[in-house]
Amino acid sequence: MTVNEERAEAIRWIQAQMADYELTMVELDAAGCFEPPPPPPAPPPPAPVCYRNAEGLTWDGQGEMPSWLKRAVNAGQSVEFFRVG
Template sequence: MPNRVDPSMSEPSPAAVLRRRAEAIAQVRMQIARYGLTYADLVAAGCFPSRKRTAQKIRYRSADGQTWDGEGDMPDWLQRAVNAGQSPEHFRVGA
């Protein structure tokens, strides 16, 4: 007897998955419209994970209190100091 796979037991095709997702999105949109829900309503109801972001540690500080965490582009105050010949390490916190 040949080993046949029952089509009802196989995984849905990618096209079927996309179609079902589109149908689900359409249903959600209808419910949102029906009840007049806003994004703020959904956030308040806990529908989305919170975006807790940890504060970056300050790595550089100027004499007048300007700070930089070392991420992204160098801030103007530090770039000007480096252009004037100062070492970035001079502004490093804890150095």
Template sequence: MMGKIADGEARDRLILWMRRRMEEFGITLEALSASIEHDKAHSPRYRDARGHEWNGLGDMPDWLVAANNAGVSPDFFRIETAQDALIPLEKQATTTRSIDSRQLDLFDTA
């Protein structure tokens, strides 16, 4: 195990590094906690293939504006909610949203 860091030591180093970065940028534990709670209360509603997310609040992000300007409906990026999961797939297309079939080839990698 020479040259390797044990899991416990790696964890301790990571915590020390995070504390130093928080101090460097003036981030308090209270601010971090409030940010986490805000994120929990406002889960993302849209996500693209690169992992960009938007919760629908505030201005539409650049990645979604660009897709919209290219003719791709924002609904194409909508994340399925727990309520959507309860609706049978055959009814989802008619009750929740419709996807323009012309958009599907934009993301075909074959």
């Protein structure tokens, strides 16, 4: 079935539903059927940066510690040395 055939079938189905329930275009419009959909929700803000090294690599403190920070800690540096703010 082509897109045009599917569309025509959908229109026939809608017309049949309108006839079965005795709905008018005015009633559908009043019910908000022709309003544009609401915009999608905004993405969550990025997690704040908690740790940063001299190269600008960052970590928000969530999840597994990144390799750059693991290497620094294994070399004897304190995690707190990289804390931002």
